[in-house]
Amino acid sequence: MDSALLIHRLQFAFTVTFHYLFPQLTMGLAPLIVVFKTMFLRTGNETYNQAARFWAKVFGINFIMGVVTGIPMEFQFGTNWSQFSRVTGGVIGQPLVMEGVFSFFLESAFLGMFLYGEKRLSPRGHWWSAMLVFLGSWLSGFFIIVTDAWMQHPVAFERAADGSFQVTSFWGLLLNPWALLQYAHNMSGAVITGAFVMAAVGAYYLLEGKFVEHARQFVRIGVIAGLIFSVLQIFPTGDLHGKMMAKYQPASTAGMEGLFESESGAPMVIIGQPDEERQRIDNPIVVNKALSFLIYGTTSAEVRGLNHFPKSDWPTNIPLLYYSYHIMAGLGTIFVAVMLLAAFLLWRNRLYGAHIVLWILMLCLPLPYIANTAGWLTAELGRQPWLVYGLMRTTEGYSKYVSAGNGLFSLLGFMGMYAMLAILFLFLVSREITHGPGDPARDETIGTITA
Amino acid sequence: MLLIWFLLVAIMITAYVVLDGFDLGAGVVHLFVARTDDERRAVIRTIGPVWDGNEVWLLASGGTLYFAFPLLYASGFSGFYLPLMIVLWLLILRGIGVELRMHLESPVWRGFFDGAFSLSSLLLTVFFGAALGNVIRGVPLQKDGYFFLPLWTDWRVGALPGVLDWYTVLAGVVTLVALTLHGAHYVALKTSGDLSVRAALLARRLWPVLALVTILSLWGTLAIRPELLRNYQAFPVLYGIPLAVAASLAAMFVYQRRQAEKAAFLSSCAWLVFMLVGAAAGVYPNLLTSSTTSDLNITVYNAASGMHSLSIGLIWWSFGMILALGYFVFVYRMFRGKITAEGGHG
Numbered sequence: 195m196d197s198a199l200l201i202h203r204l205q206f207a208f209t210v211t212f213h214y215l216f217p218q219l220t221m222g223l224a225p226l227i228v229v230f231k232t233m234f235l236r237t238g239n240e241t242y243n244q245a246a247r248f249w250a251k252v253f254g255i256n257f258i259m260g261v262v263t264g265i266p267m268e269f270q271f272g273t274n275w276s277q278f279s280r281v282t283g284g285v286i287g288q289p290l291v292m293e294g295v296f297s298f299f300l301e302s303a304f305l306g307m308f309l310y311g312e313k314r315l316s317p318r319g320h321w322w323s324a325m326l327v328f329l330g331s332w333l334s335g336f337f338i339i340v341t342d343a344w345m346q347h348p349v350a351f352e353r354a355a356d357g358s359f360q361v362t363s364f365w366g367l368l369l370n371p372w373a374l375l376q377y378a379h380n381m382s383g384a385v386i387t388g389a390f391v392m393a394a395v396g397a398y399y400l401l402e403g404k405f406v407e408h409a410r411q412f413v414r415i416g417v418i419a420g421l422i423f424s425v426l427q428i429f430p431t432g433d434l435h436g437k438m439m440a441k442y443q444p445a446s447t448a449g450m451e452g453l454f455e456s457e458s459g460a461p462m463v464i465i466g467q468p469d470e471e472r473q474r475i476d477n478p479i480v481v482n483k484a485l486s487f488l489i490y491g492t493t494s495a496e497v498r499g500l501n502h503f504p505k506s507d508w509p510t511n512i513p514l515l516y517y518s519y520h521i522m523a524g525l526g527t528i529f530v531a532v533m534l535l536a537a538f539l540l541w542r543n544r545l546y547g548a549h550i551v552l553w554i555l556m557l558c559l560p561l562p563y564i565a566n567t568a569g570w571l572t573a574e575l576g577r578q579p580w581l582v583y584g585l586m587r588t589t590e591g592y593s594k595y596v597s598a599g600n601g602l603f604s605l606l607g608f609m610g611m612y613a614m615l616a617i618l619f620l621f622l623v624s625r626e627i628t629h630g631p632g633d634p635a636r637d638e639t640i641g642t643i644t645a
Numbered sequence: 646m647l648l649i650w651f652l653l654v655a656i657m658i659t660a661y662v663v664l665d666g667f668d669l670g671a672g673v674v675h676l677f678v679a680r681t682d683d684e685r686r687a688v689i690r691t692i693g694p695v696w697d698g699n700e701v702w703l704l705a706s707g708g709t710l711y712f713a714f715p716l717l718y719a720s721g722f723s724g725f726y727l728p729l730m731i732v733l734w735l736l737i738l739r740g741i742g743v744e745l746r747m748h749l750e751s752p753v754w755r756g757f758f759d760g761a762f763s764l765s766s767l768l769l770t771v772f773f774g775a776a777l778g779n780v781i782r783g784v785p786l787q788k789d790g791y792f793f794l795p796l797w798t799d800w801r802v803g804a805l806p807g808v809l810d811w812y813t814v815l816a817g818v819v820t821l822v823a824l825t826l827h828g829a830h831y832v833a834l835k836t837s838g839d840l841s842v843r844a845a846l847l848a849r850r851l852w853p854v855l856a857l858v859t860i861l862s863l864w865g866t867l868a869i870r871p872e873l874l875r876n877y878q879a880f881p882v883l884y885g886i887p888l889a890v891a892a893s894l895a896a897m898f899v900y901q902r903r904q905a906e907k908a909a910f911l912s913s914c915a916w917l918v919f920m921l922v923g924a925a926a927g928v929y930p931n932l933l934t935s936s937t938t939s940d941l942n943i944t945v946y947n948a949a950s951g952m953h954s955l956s957i958g959l960i961w962w963s964f965g966m967i968l969a970l971g972y973f974v975f976v977y978r979m980f981r982g983k984i985t986a987e988g989g990h991g
Contacts, residue, residue: 254744255748258740258741258744258745261697261740262736262737262740262741263737265700265703265704265733265736265737266733266737268704268707268708268711269707269722269729269733271711271718271722272707272711272718272719272721272722272723273722273723273726273729273730274723274726276718276719276720276722276723276791277719279711279715279718279719279722280715280716280718280719280720280790281715282715283711283712283713283714283715283718283719283950284712284715284950284951284954285954287708287709287711287712287713287715287718287950288712288954288958288961290708290711290712291705291708291709291711291712291958291962292961292965293708294701294704294705294708295705295708295961295962295965295966295968295969296965296968298701298704298705299698299701299705299965299968299969299972299973300968300972302697302698302700302701302972303698303972303973303975303976304972305697306693306694306695306697306976307976307979310693310694311979314979354951358715358950358951360950360951360953360954361951361953361954361957362953364957364961593719593723593726593791594791595723595724595787595791595792595793596723596726596793597793600726600727600793603727603730604726604727604730607730607734608734611734611737615737615741618741618745622745622748625748
């Protein structure tokens with residue numbers, strides 16, 4: 195691969211992967227905070243409000259990291275992928291501006307009120323500020339998914355004489371069926387992160403014997419939301435997404451599954467290492483005919499393997515694609531198992547004393563981050579070698595005038611900058627977790643920060 | 646339609662400069678005018694509820710360029726690769742400087758974020774000014790519409806300039822002075838006591854500097870790009886714009902002495918608006934000028950998206966802007982007036 199292209203790809207991959215560590219928690223926590231605020235309004239129990247305040251502080255730190263790492267994403271379309279921007283601006287420029295105009299303005303206006311305005315607003319007014327921040331963050335996610343979905347499955351466009359893409363139907367672009375499914379799958383993934391983080395912090399407090407009343411609320415809300423969305427993640431959203439990929443991106447599906455040869459009654463590989471040179475899976479553990487069944491609903495259907503496609507159309511990094519997909523799907527299955535177990539104990543009223551399960555919930559904290567990251571790697575590696583699936587190759591899209599040396603300069607700069615942000619984030623969030631919820635003096639000082 | 650989108654982009658960039666301009670200006674004066682921890686906290690609190698929303702105008706302007714003039718976005722952003730990357734890092738530092746400072750009661754922690762906030766704001770004003778200078782001066786566009794600029798070459802305005810040369814540095818200095826003054830007006834308006842007095846004093850002292858660099862920049866611009874007067878000669882009514890710049894300078898002078906904080910702040914808003922309008926009126930229909938031959942200019946004609954895209958864009962864009970203006974009115978009303986010592990904005 196051209197070394198400049200490699201650097202441009204690495205930089206986008208690195209900055210977007212790091213960036214998405216933050217919005218997934220923002221979008222996942224926002225609805226859970228609204229749940230706490232709602233329960234406070236309905237019961238008048240102040241501990242629910244304290245819980246909401248505690249998570250609002252974590253949310254605030256997380257949000258600012260999302261904002262500062264998000265700006266480079268929009269810039270890089272132009273700086274590093276200029277040829278791509280030049281030909282697609284007429285289409286995906288739209289959802290990108292709409293994100294700014296419809297969601298960032300909304301979020302920025304109400305976030306300050308939500309984080310710092312509790313004393314100025316009525317309880318109902320403050321509930322609304324939380325609700326609008328939730329709405330803004332989820333709208334923002336929608337526009338980004340519309341952008342990505344168009345690259346995955348281009349719709350509602352025509353090619354102009356100069357080769358550029360022009361939108362033909364506004365609603366066709368926004369209601370791209372790929373976008374709707376991908377959005378459902380992605381947002382469910384974000385709530386899983388929010389729920390697992392909440393349950394993990396609650397489990398940690400219970401194991402330490404601190405903030406017990408709040409901790410039980412965290413575990414309860416976390417486990418209930420975690421169970422609902424872990425199930426939704428697999429069925430129907432993951433299932434339908436997989437079928438859609440098999441239909442429109444069959445080469446990606448073959449790469450994800452490590453299916454080198456077309457096969458009727460294709461098996462599903464659970465574990466194994468893809469060997470691209472010999473075109474086989476080493477040390478495979480498989481479920482016979484499962485892949486055909488999952489995709490086509492019958493055990494005898496033929497699934498097209500990589501050999502069906504010209505090698506120039508193969509995903510460019512099959513081993514990483516394969517592992518990303520298997521890590522995502524494997525973790526997704528584990529999430530359902532963990533949350534089923536925890537929810538069962540919760541229902542039997544035994545969860546808060548079940549130390550082993552609390553340990554498991556606590557240690558699960560990083561896993562949704564890994565699963566969400568692996569999911570995005572699957573989507574974007576599966577799209578390769580295309581920028582716009584089937585229409586524009588990745589090799590055609592990058593900024594030819596930005597040399598590898600200049601690209602490496604900025605990539606290294608981002609690495610240094612983001613290392614600092616990561617340290618600050620972990621330090622500040624662990625401080626909040628140490629202080630815990632329900633300290634009135636602390637709520638007071640935070641209430642007067644900045645705003 | 647092309648003129649409409651040109652105007653919309655110009656309006657959005659102007660909104661960004663006026664709004665985030667006082668955040669950046671407040672950042673520059675942060676270290677010099679505010680002396681105690683309480684005063685620095687006060688400066689941050691004046692922009693705390695609004696800076697993020699103000700910065701969204703930058704994102705929205707960038708997005709609108711991407712959508713309406715993809716060639717300009719592609720060419721400009723990749724050609725100014727190095728300075729833009731530096732701008733991104735500075736925006737990150739500014740953001741965490743504003744938001745993370747108050748988290749710890751430690752002098753070292755706060756000192757670090759004070760420095761990050763102030764220094765990044767200062768450098769951002771210079772870089773944004775230099776960026777505008779580059780657009781006016783022109784860049785060595787190639788036949789395929791692209792270019793790549795090193796940070797500097799020989800500091801001269803020639804066919805192969807760098808991002809920084811004497812002209813763009815001058816533009817950077819003009820912006821630094823103007824936004825510092827603008828930010829000082831804002832801090833004077835939003836705070837009380839010593840801090841407000843000192844900020845107003847700084848603004849008064851900067852006024853002659855601003856008047857001087859305004860004239861210098863006008864002279865420099867006409868020296869390197871005399872053809873910018875073309876539109877002015879065709880539509881003499883445009884000569885009203887430089888007069889308006891002069892009027893806003895005069896208004897600033899008068900209101901500063903009358904200690905009319907709000908009117909002084911509005912005059913620096915007006916100065917920024919008219920300077921940008923003057924530049925936009927001069928460059929239209931060019932978006933990015935070629936420093937070699939005008940055949941290669943990027944103009945609204947060769948850079949725009951298809952008409953259908955632009956027409957439907959106008960519908961949702963207007964709808965979104967009405968909402969955005971609503972939020973802005975709401976937020977600025979909510980946080981109107983001077984901030985008080987006891988965290989009245991909390």
